[in-house]
Amino acid sequence: MSLLKLVGVLMDYPQDALWQHREELLEAANDPALSPARRRALADFVRGLLDTDPLTAQDRWLRLFDRGRSMSLLLFEHIHGESRDRGQAMVDLIEAYRKNGFELAAKELPDYLPLLLEYLGHRPEAEARDWLQHVSNIVGLLAARAAERESPYALLFELLVEYADGKLDLGVFRKRASEEPRDDTPEVMDRLWEEEAVRFGAEAPGEDCPPTSRPAGRPKAAAQVQP
Template sequence: MELLILSRLLEYPDAALWQHQQELFDALAETEHLSLKDAHRLGVFIRDLLSEDLLDAQASYSELFDRGRATSLLLFEHVHGESRDRGQAMVDLLAQYERAGLELSSRELPDHLPLYLEYLAQLPHDDAVNGLKDIAPILALLGARLKQRESRYAVIFELLLALAESRVDEQKVQAQLAGEARDDTPQALDAVWEEEQVKFFAEKGCGEDAISAHQRRFAGAVAPQYLTISTGGQH
């Protein structure tokens, strides 16, 4: 139950979340593996989130999770980056989902954290805990970055680590953060976009004039896509 709640809260906020908020609080009251203190912290998160205007919550979510890679909810982004290993990892994870009877739509990426949590929620408790332990270093790093940005979402990752019963070396996490530059600034985002465009056209054999023309035509045209999982994890 806890993982389904956390999965839903990490999804892009939608009207259904506001409409079914009482069901969310009812589900929270039935959790078995959160301490009273952690259940209270989660309740405060839900209360504060749902007290916001929906459009404001959506804008904050997009600003947080869809700008740059540091806080991406795509797990393999933090493991494989753009390497070819990512594709095979996706295939392997998709096979795990299928064995568990979890069907994905054509728009869903297997390594999207909310989807992975929904998958773990279908497993026996010990297996779910082991699944969380597998991604504990990623959860710790994401949580630390969100805390650094003073985001309320940091508490979600703290609770996931508590459920994972996993101890993370805080000194190593803080040392990595200390050496990082923010990748969600306009300058950083522009640099990444330009690098990807140059790489794309270099692979296609286009000259600089073609690159410039493409940039002028399509600048700002790409919009993020969001995935939604219904309350309670049903599709």
């Protein structure tokens, strides 16, 4: 299992089946491309995740990645938000997958980071690094936000930054993350749902009026891509 695929598997919503692959994941974490310290940290992450009850691990994942937008694993949400440019970017990314012989095996948004990592795990290393360099600012900010929330998932994002080039100054992102308001608090989430409450009659939006934001909800697991 490549490092990128491993990170994608660990970053994805922890399905129950993950607990059946403990030894395989620990073996993959012992990647010789990583420093001894990083190998130990990654193995500790795997053990910590799999030593946790699945329901508890799933709840922690949802609390981190599915509340608010700041920790979204949908890359284009950080770039385009809800603009129409996001749709075209999705089309272009799907075409890039298909051009290289990969088809999504499930209906999943192509910019879902674990899915992108699954794809890049099959591509030449130089190409994979180039892709990650293009999104390194997003990944770096996710790393900083996860660290600010004292989440062990910060390690996975840091590994991606290092894989891309290792030159990104995470200190800058950590400072930003420490100063920005949280968007996952109960107060903020309640306000979001109030703003997106269904309206009837004259106040109802037209069918051509897109939502201003994406309500939180349990995501599907990353689709598998087949070479």
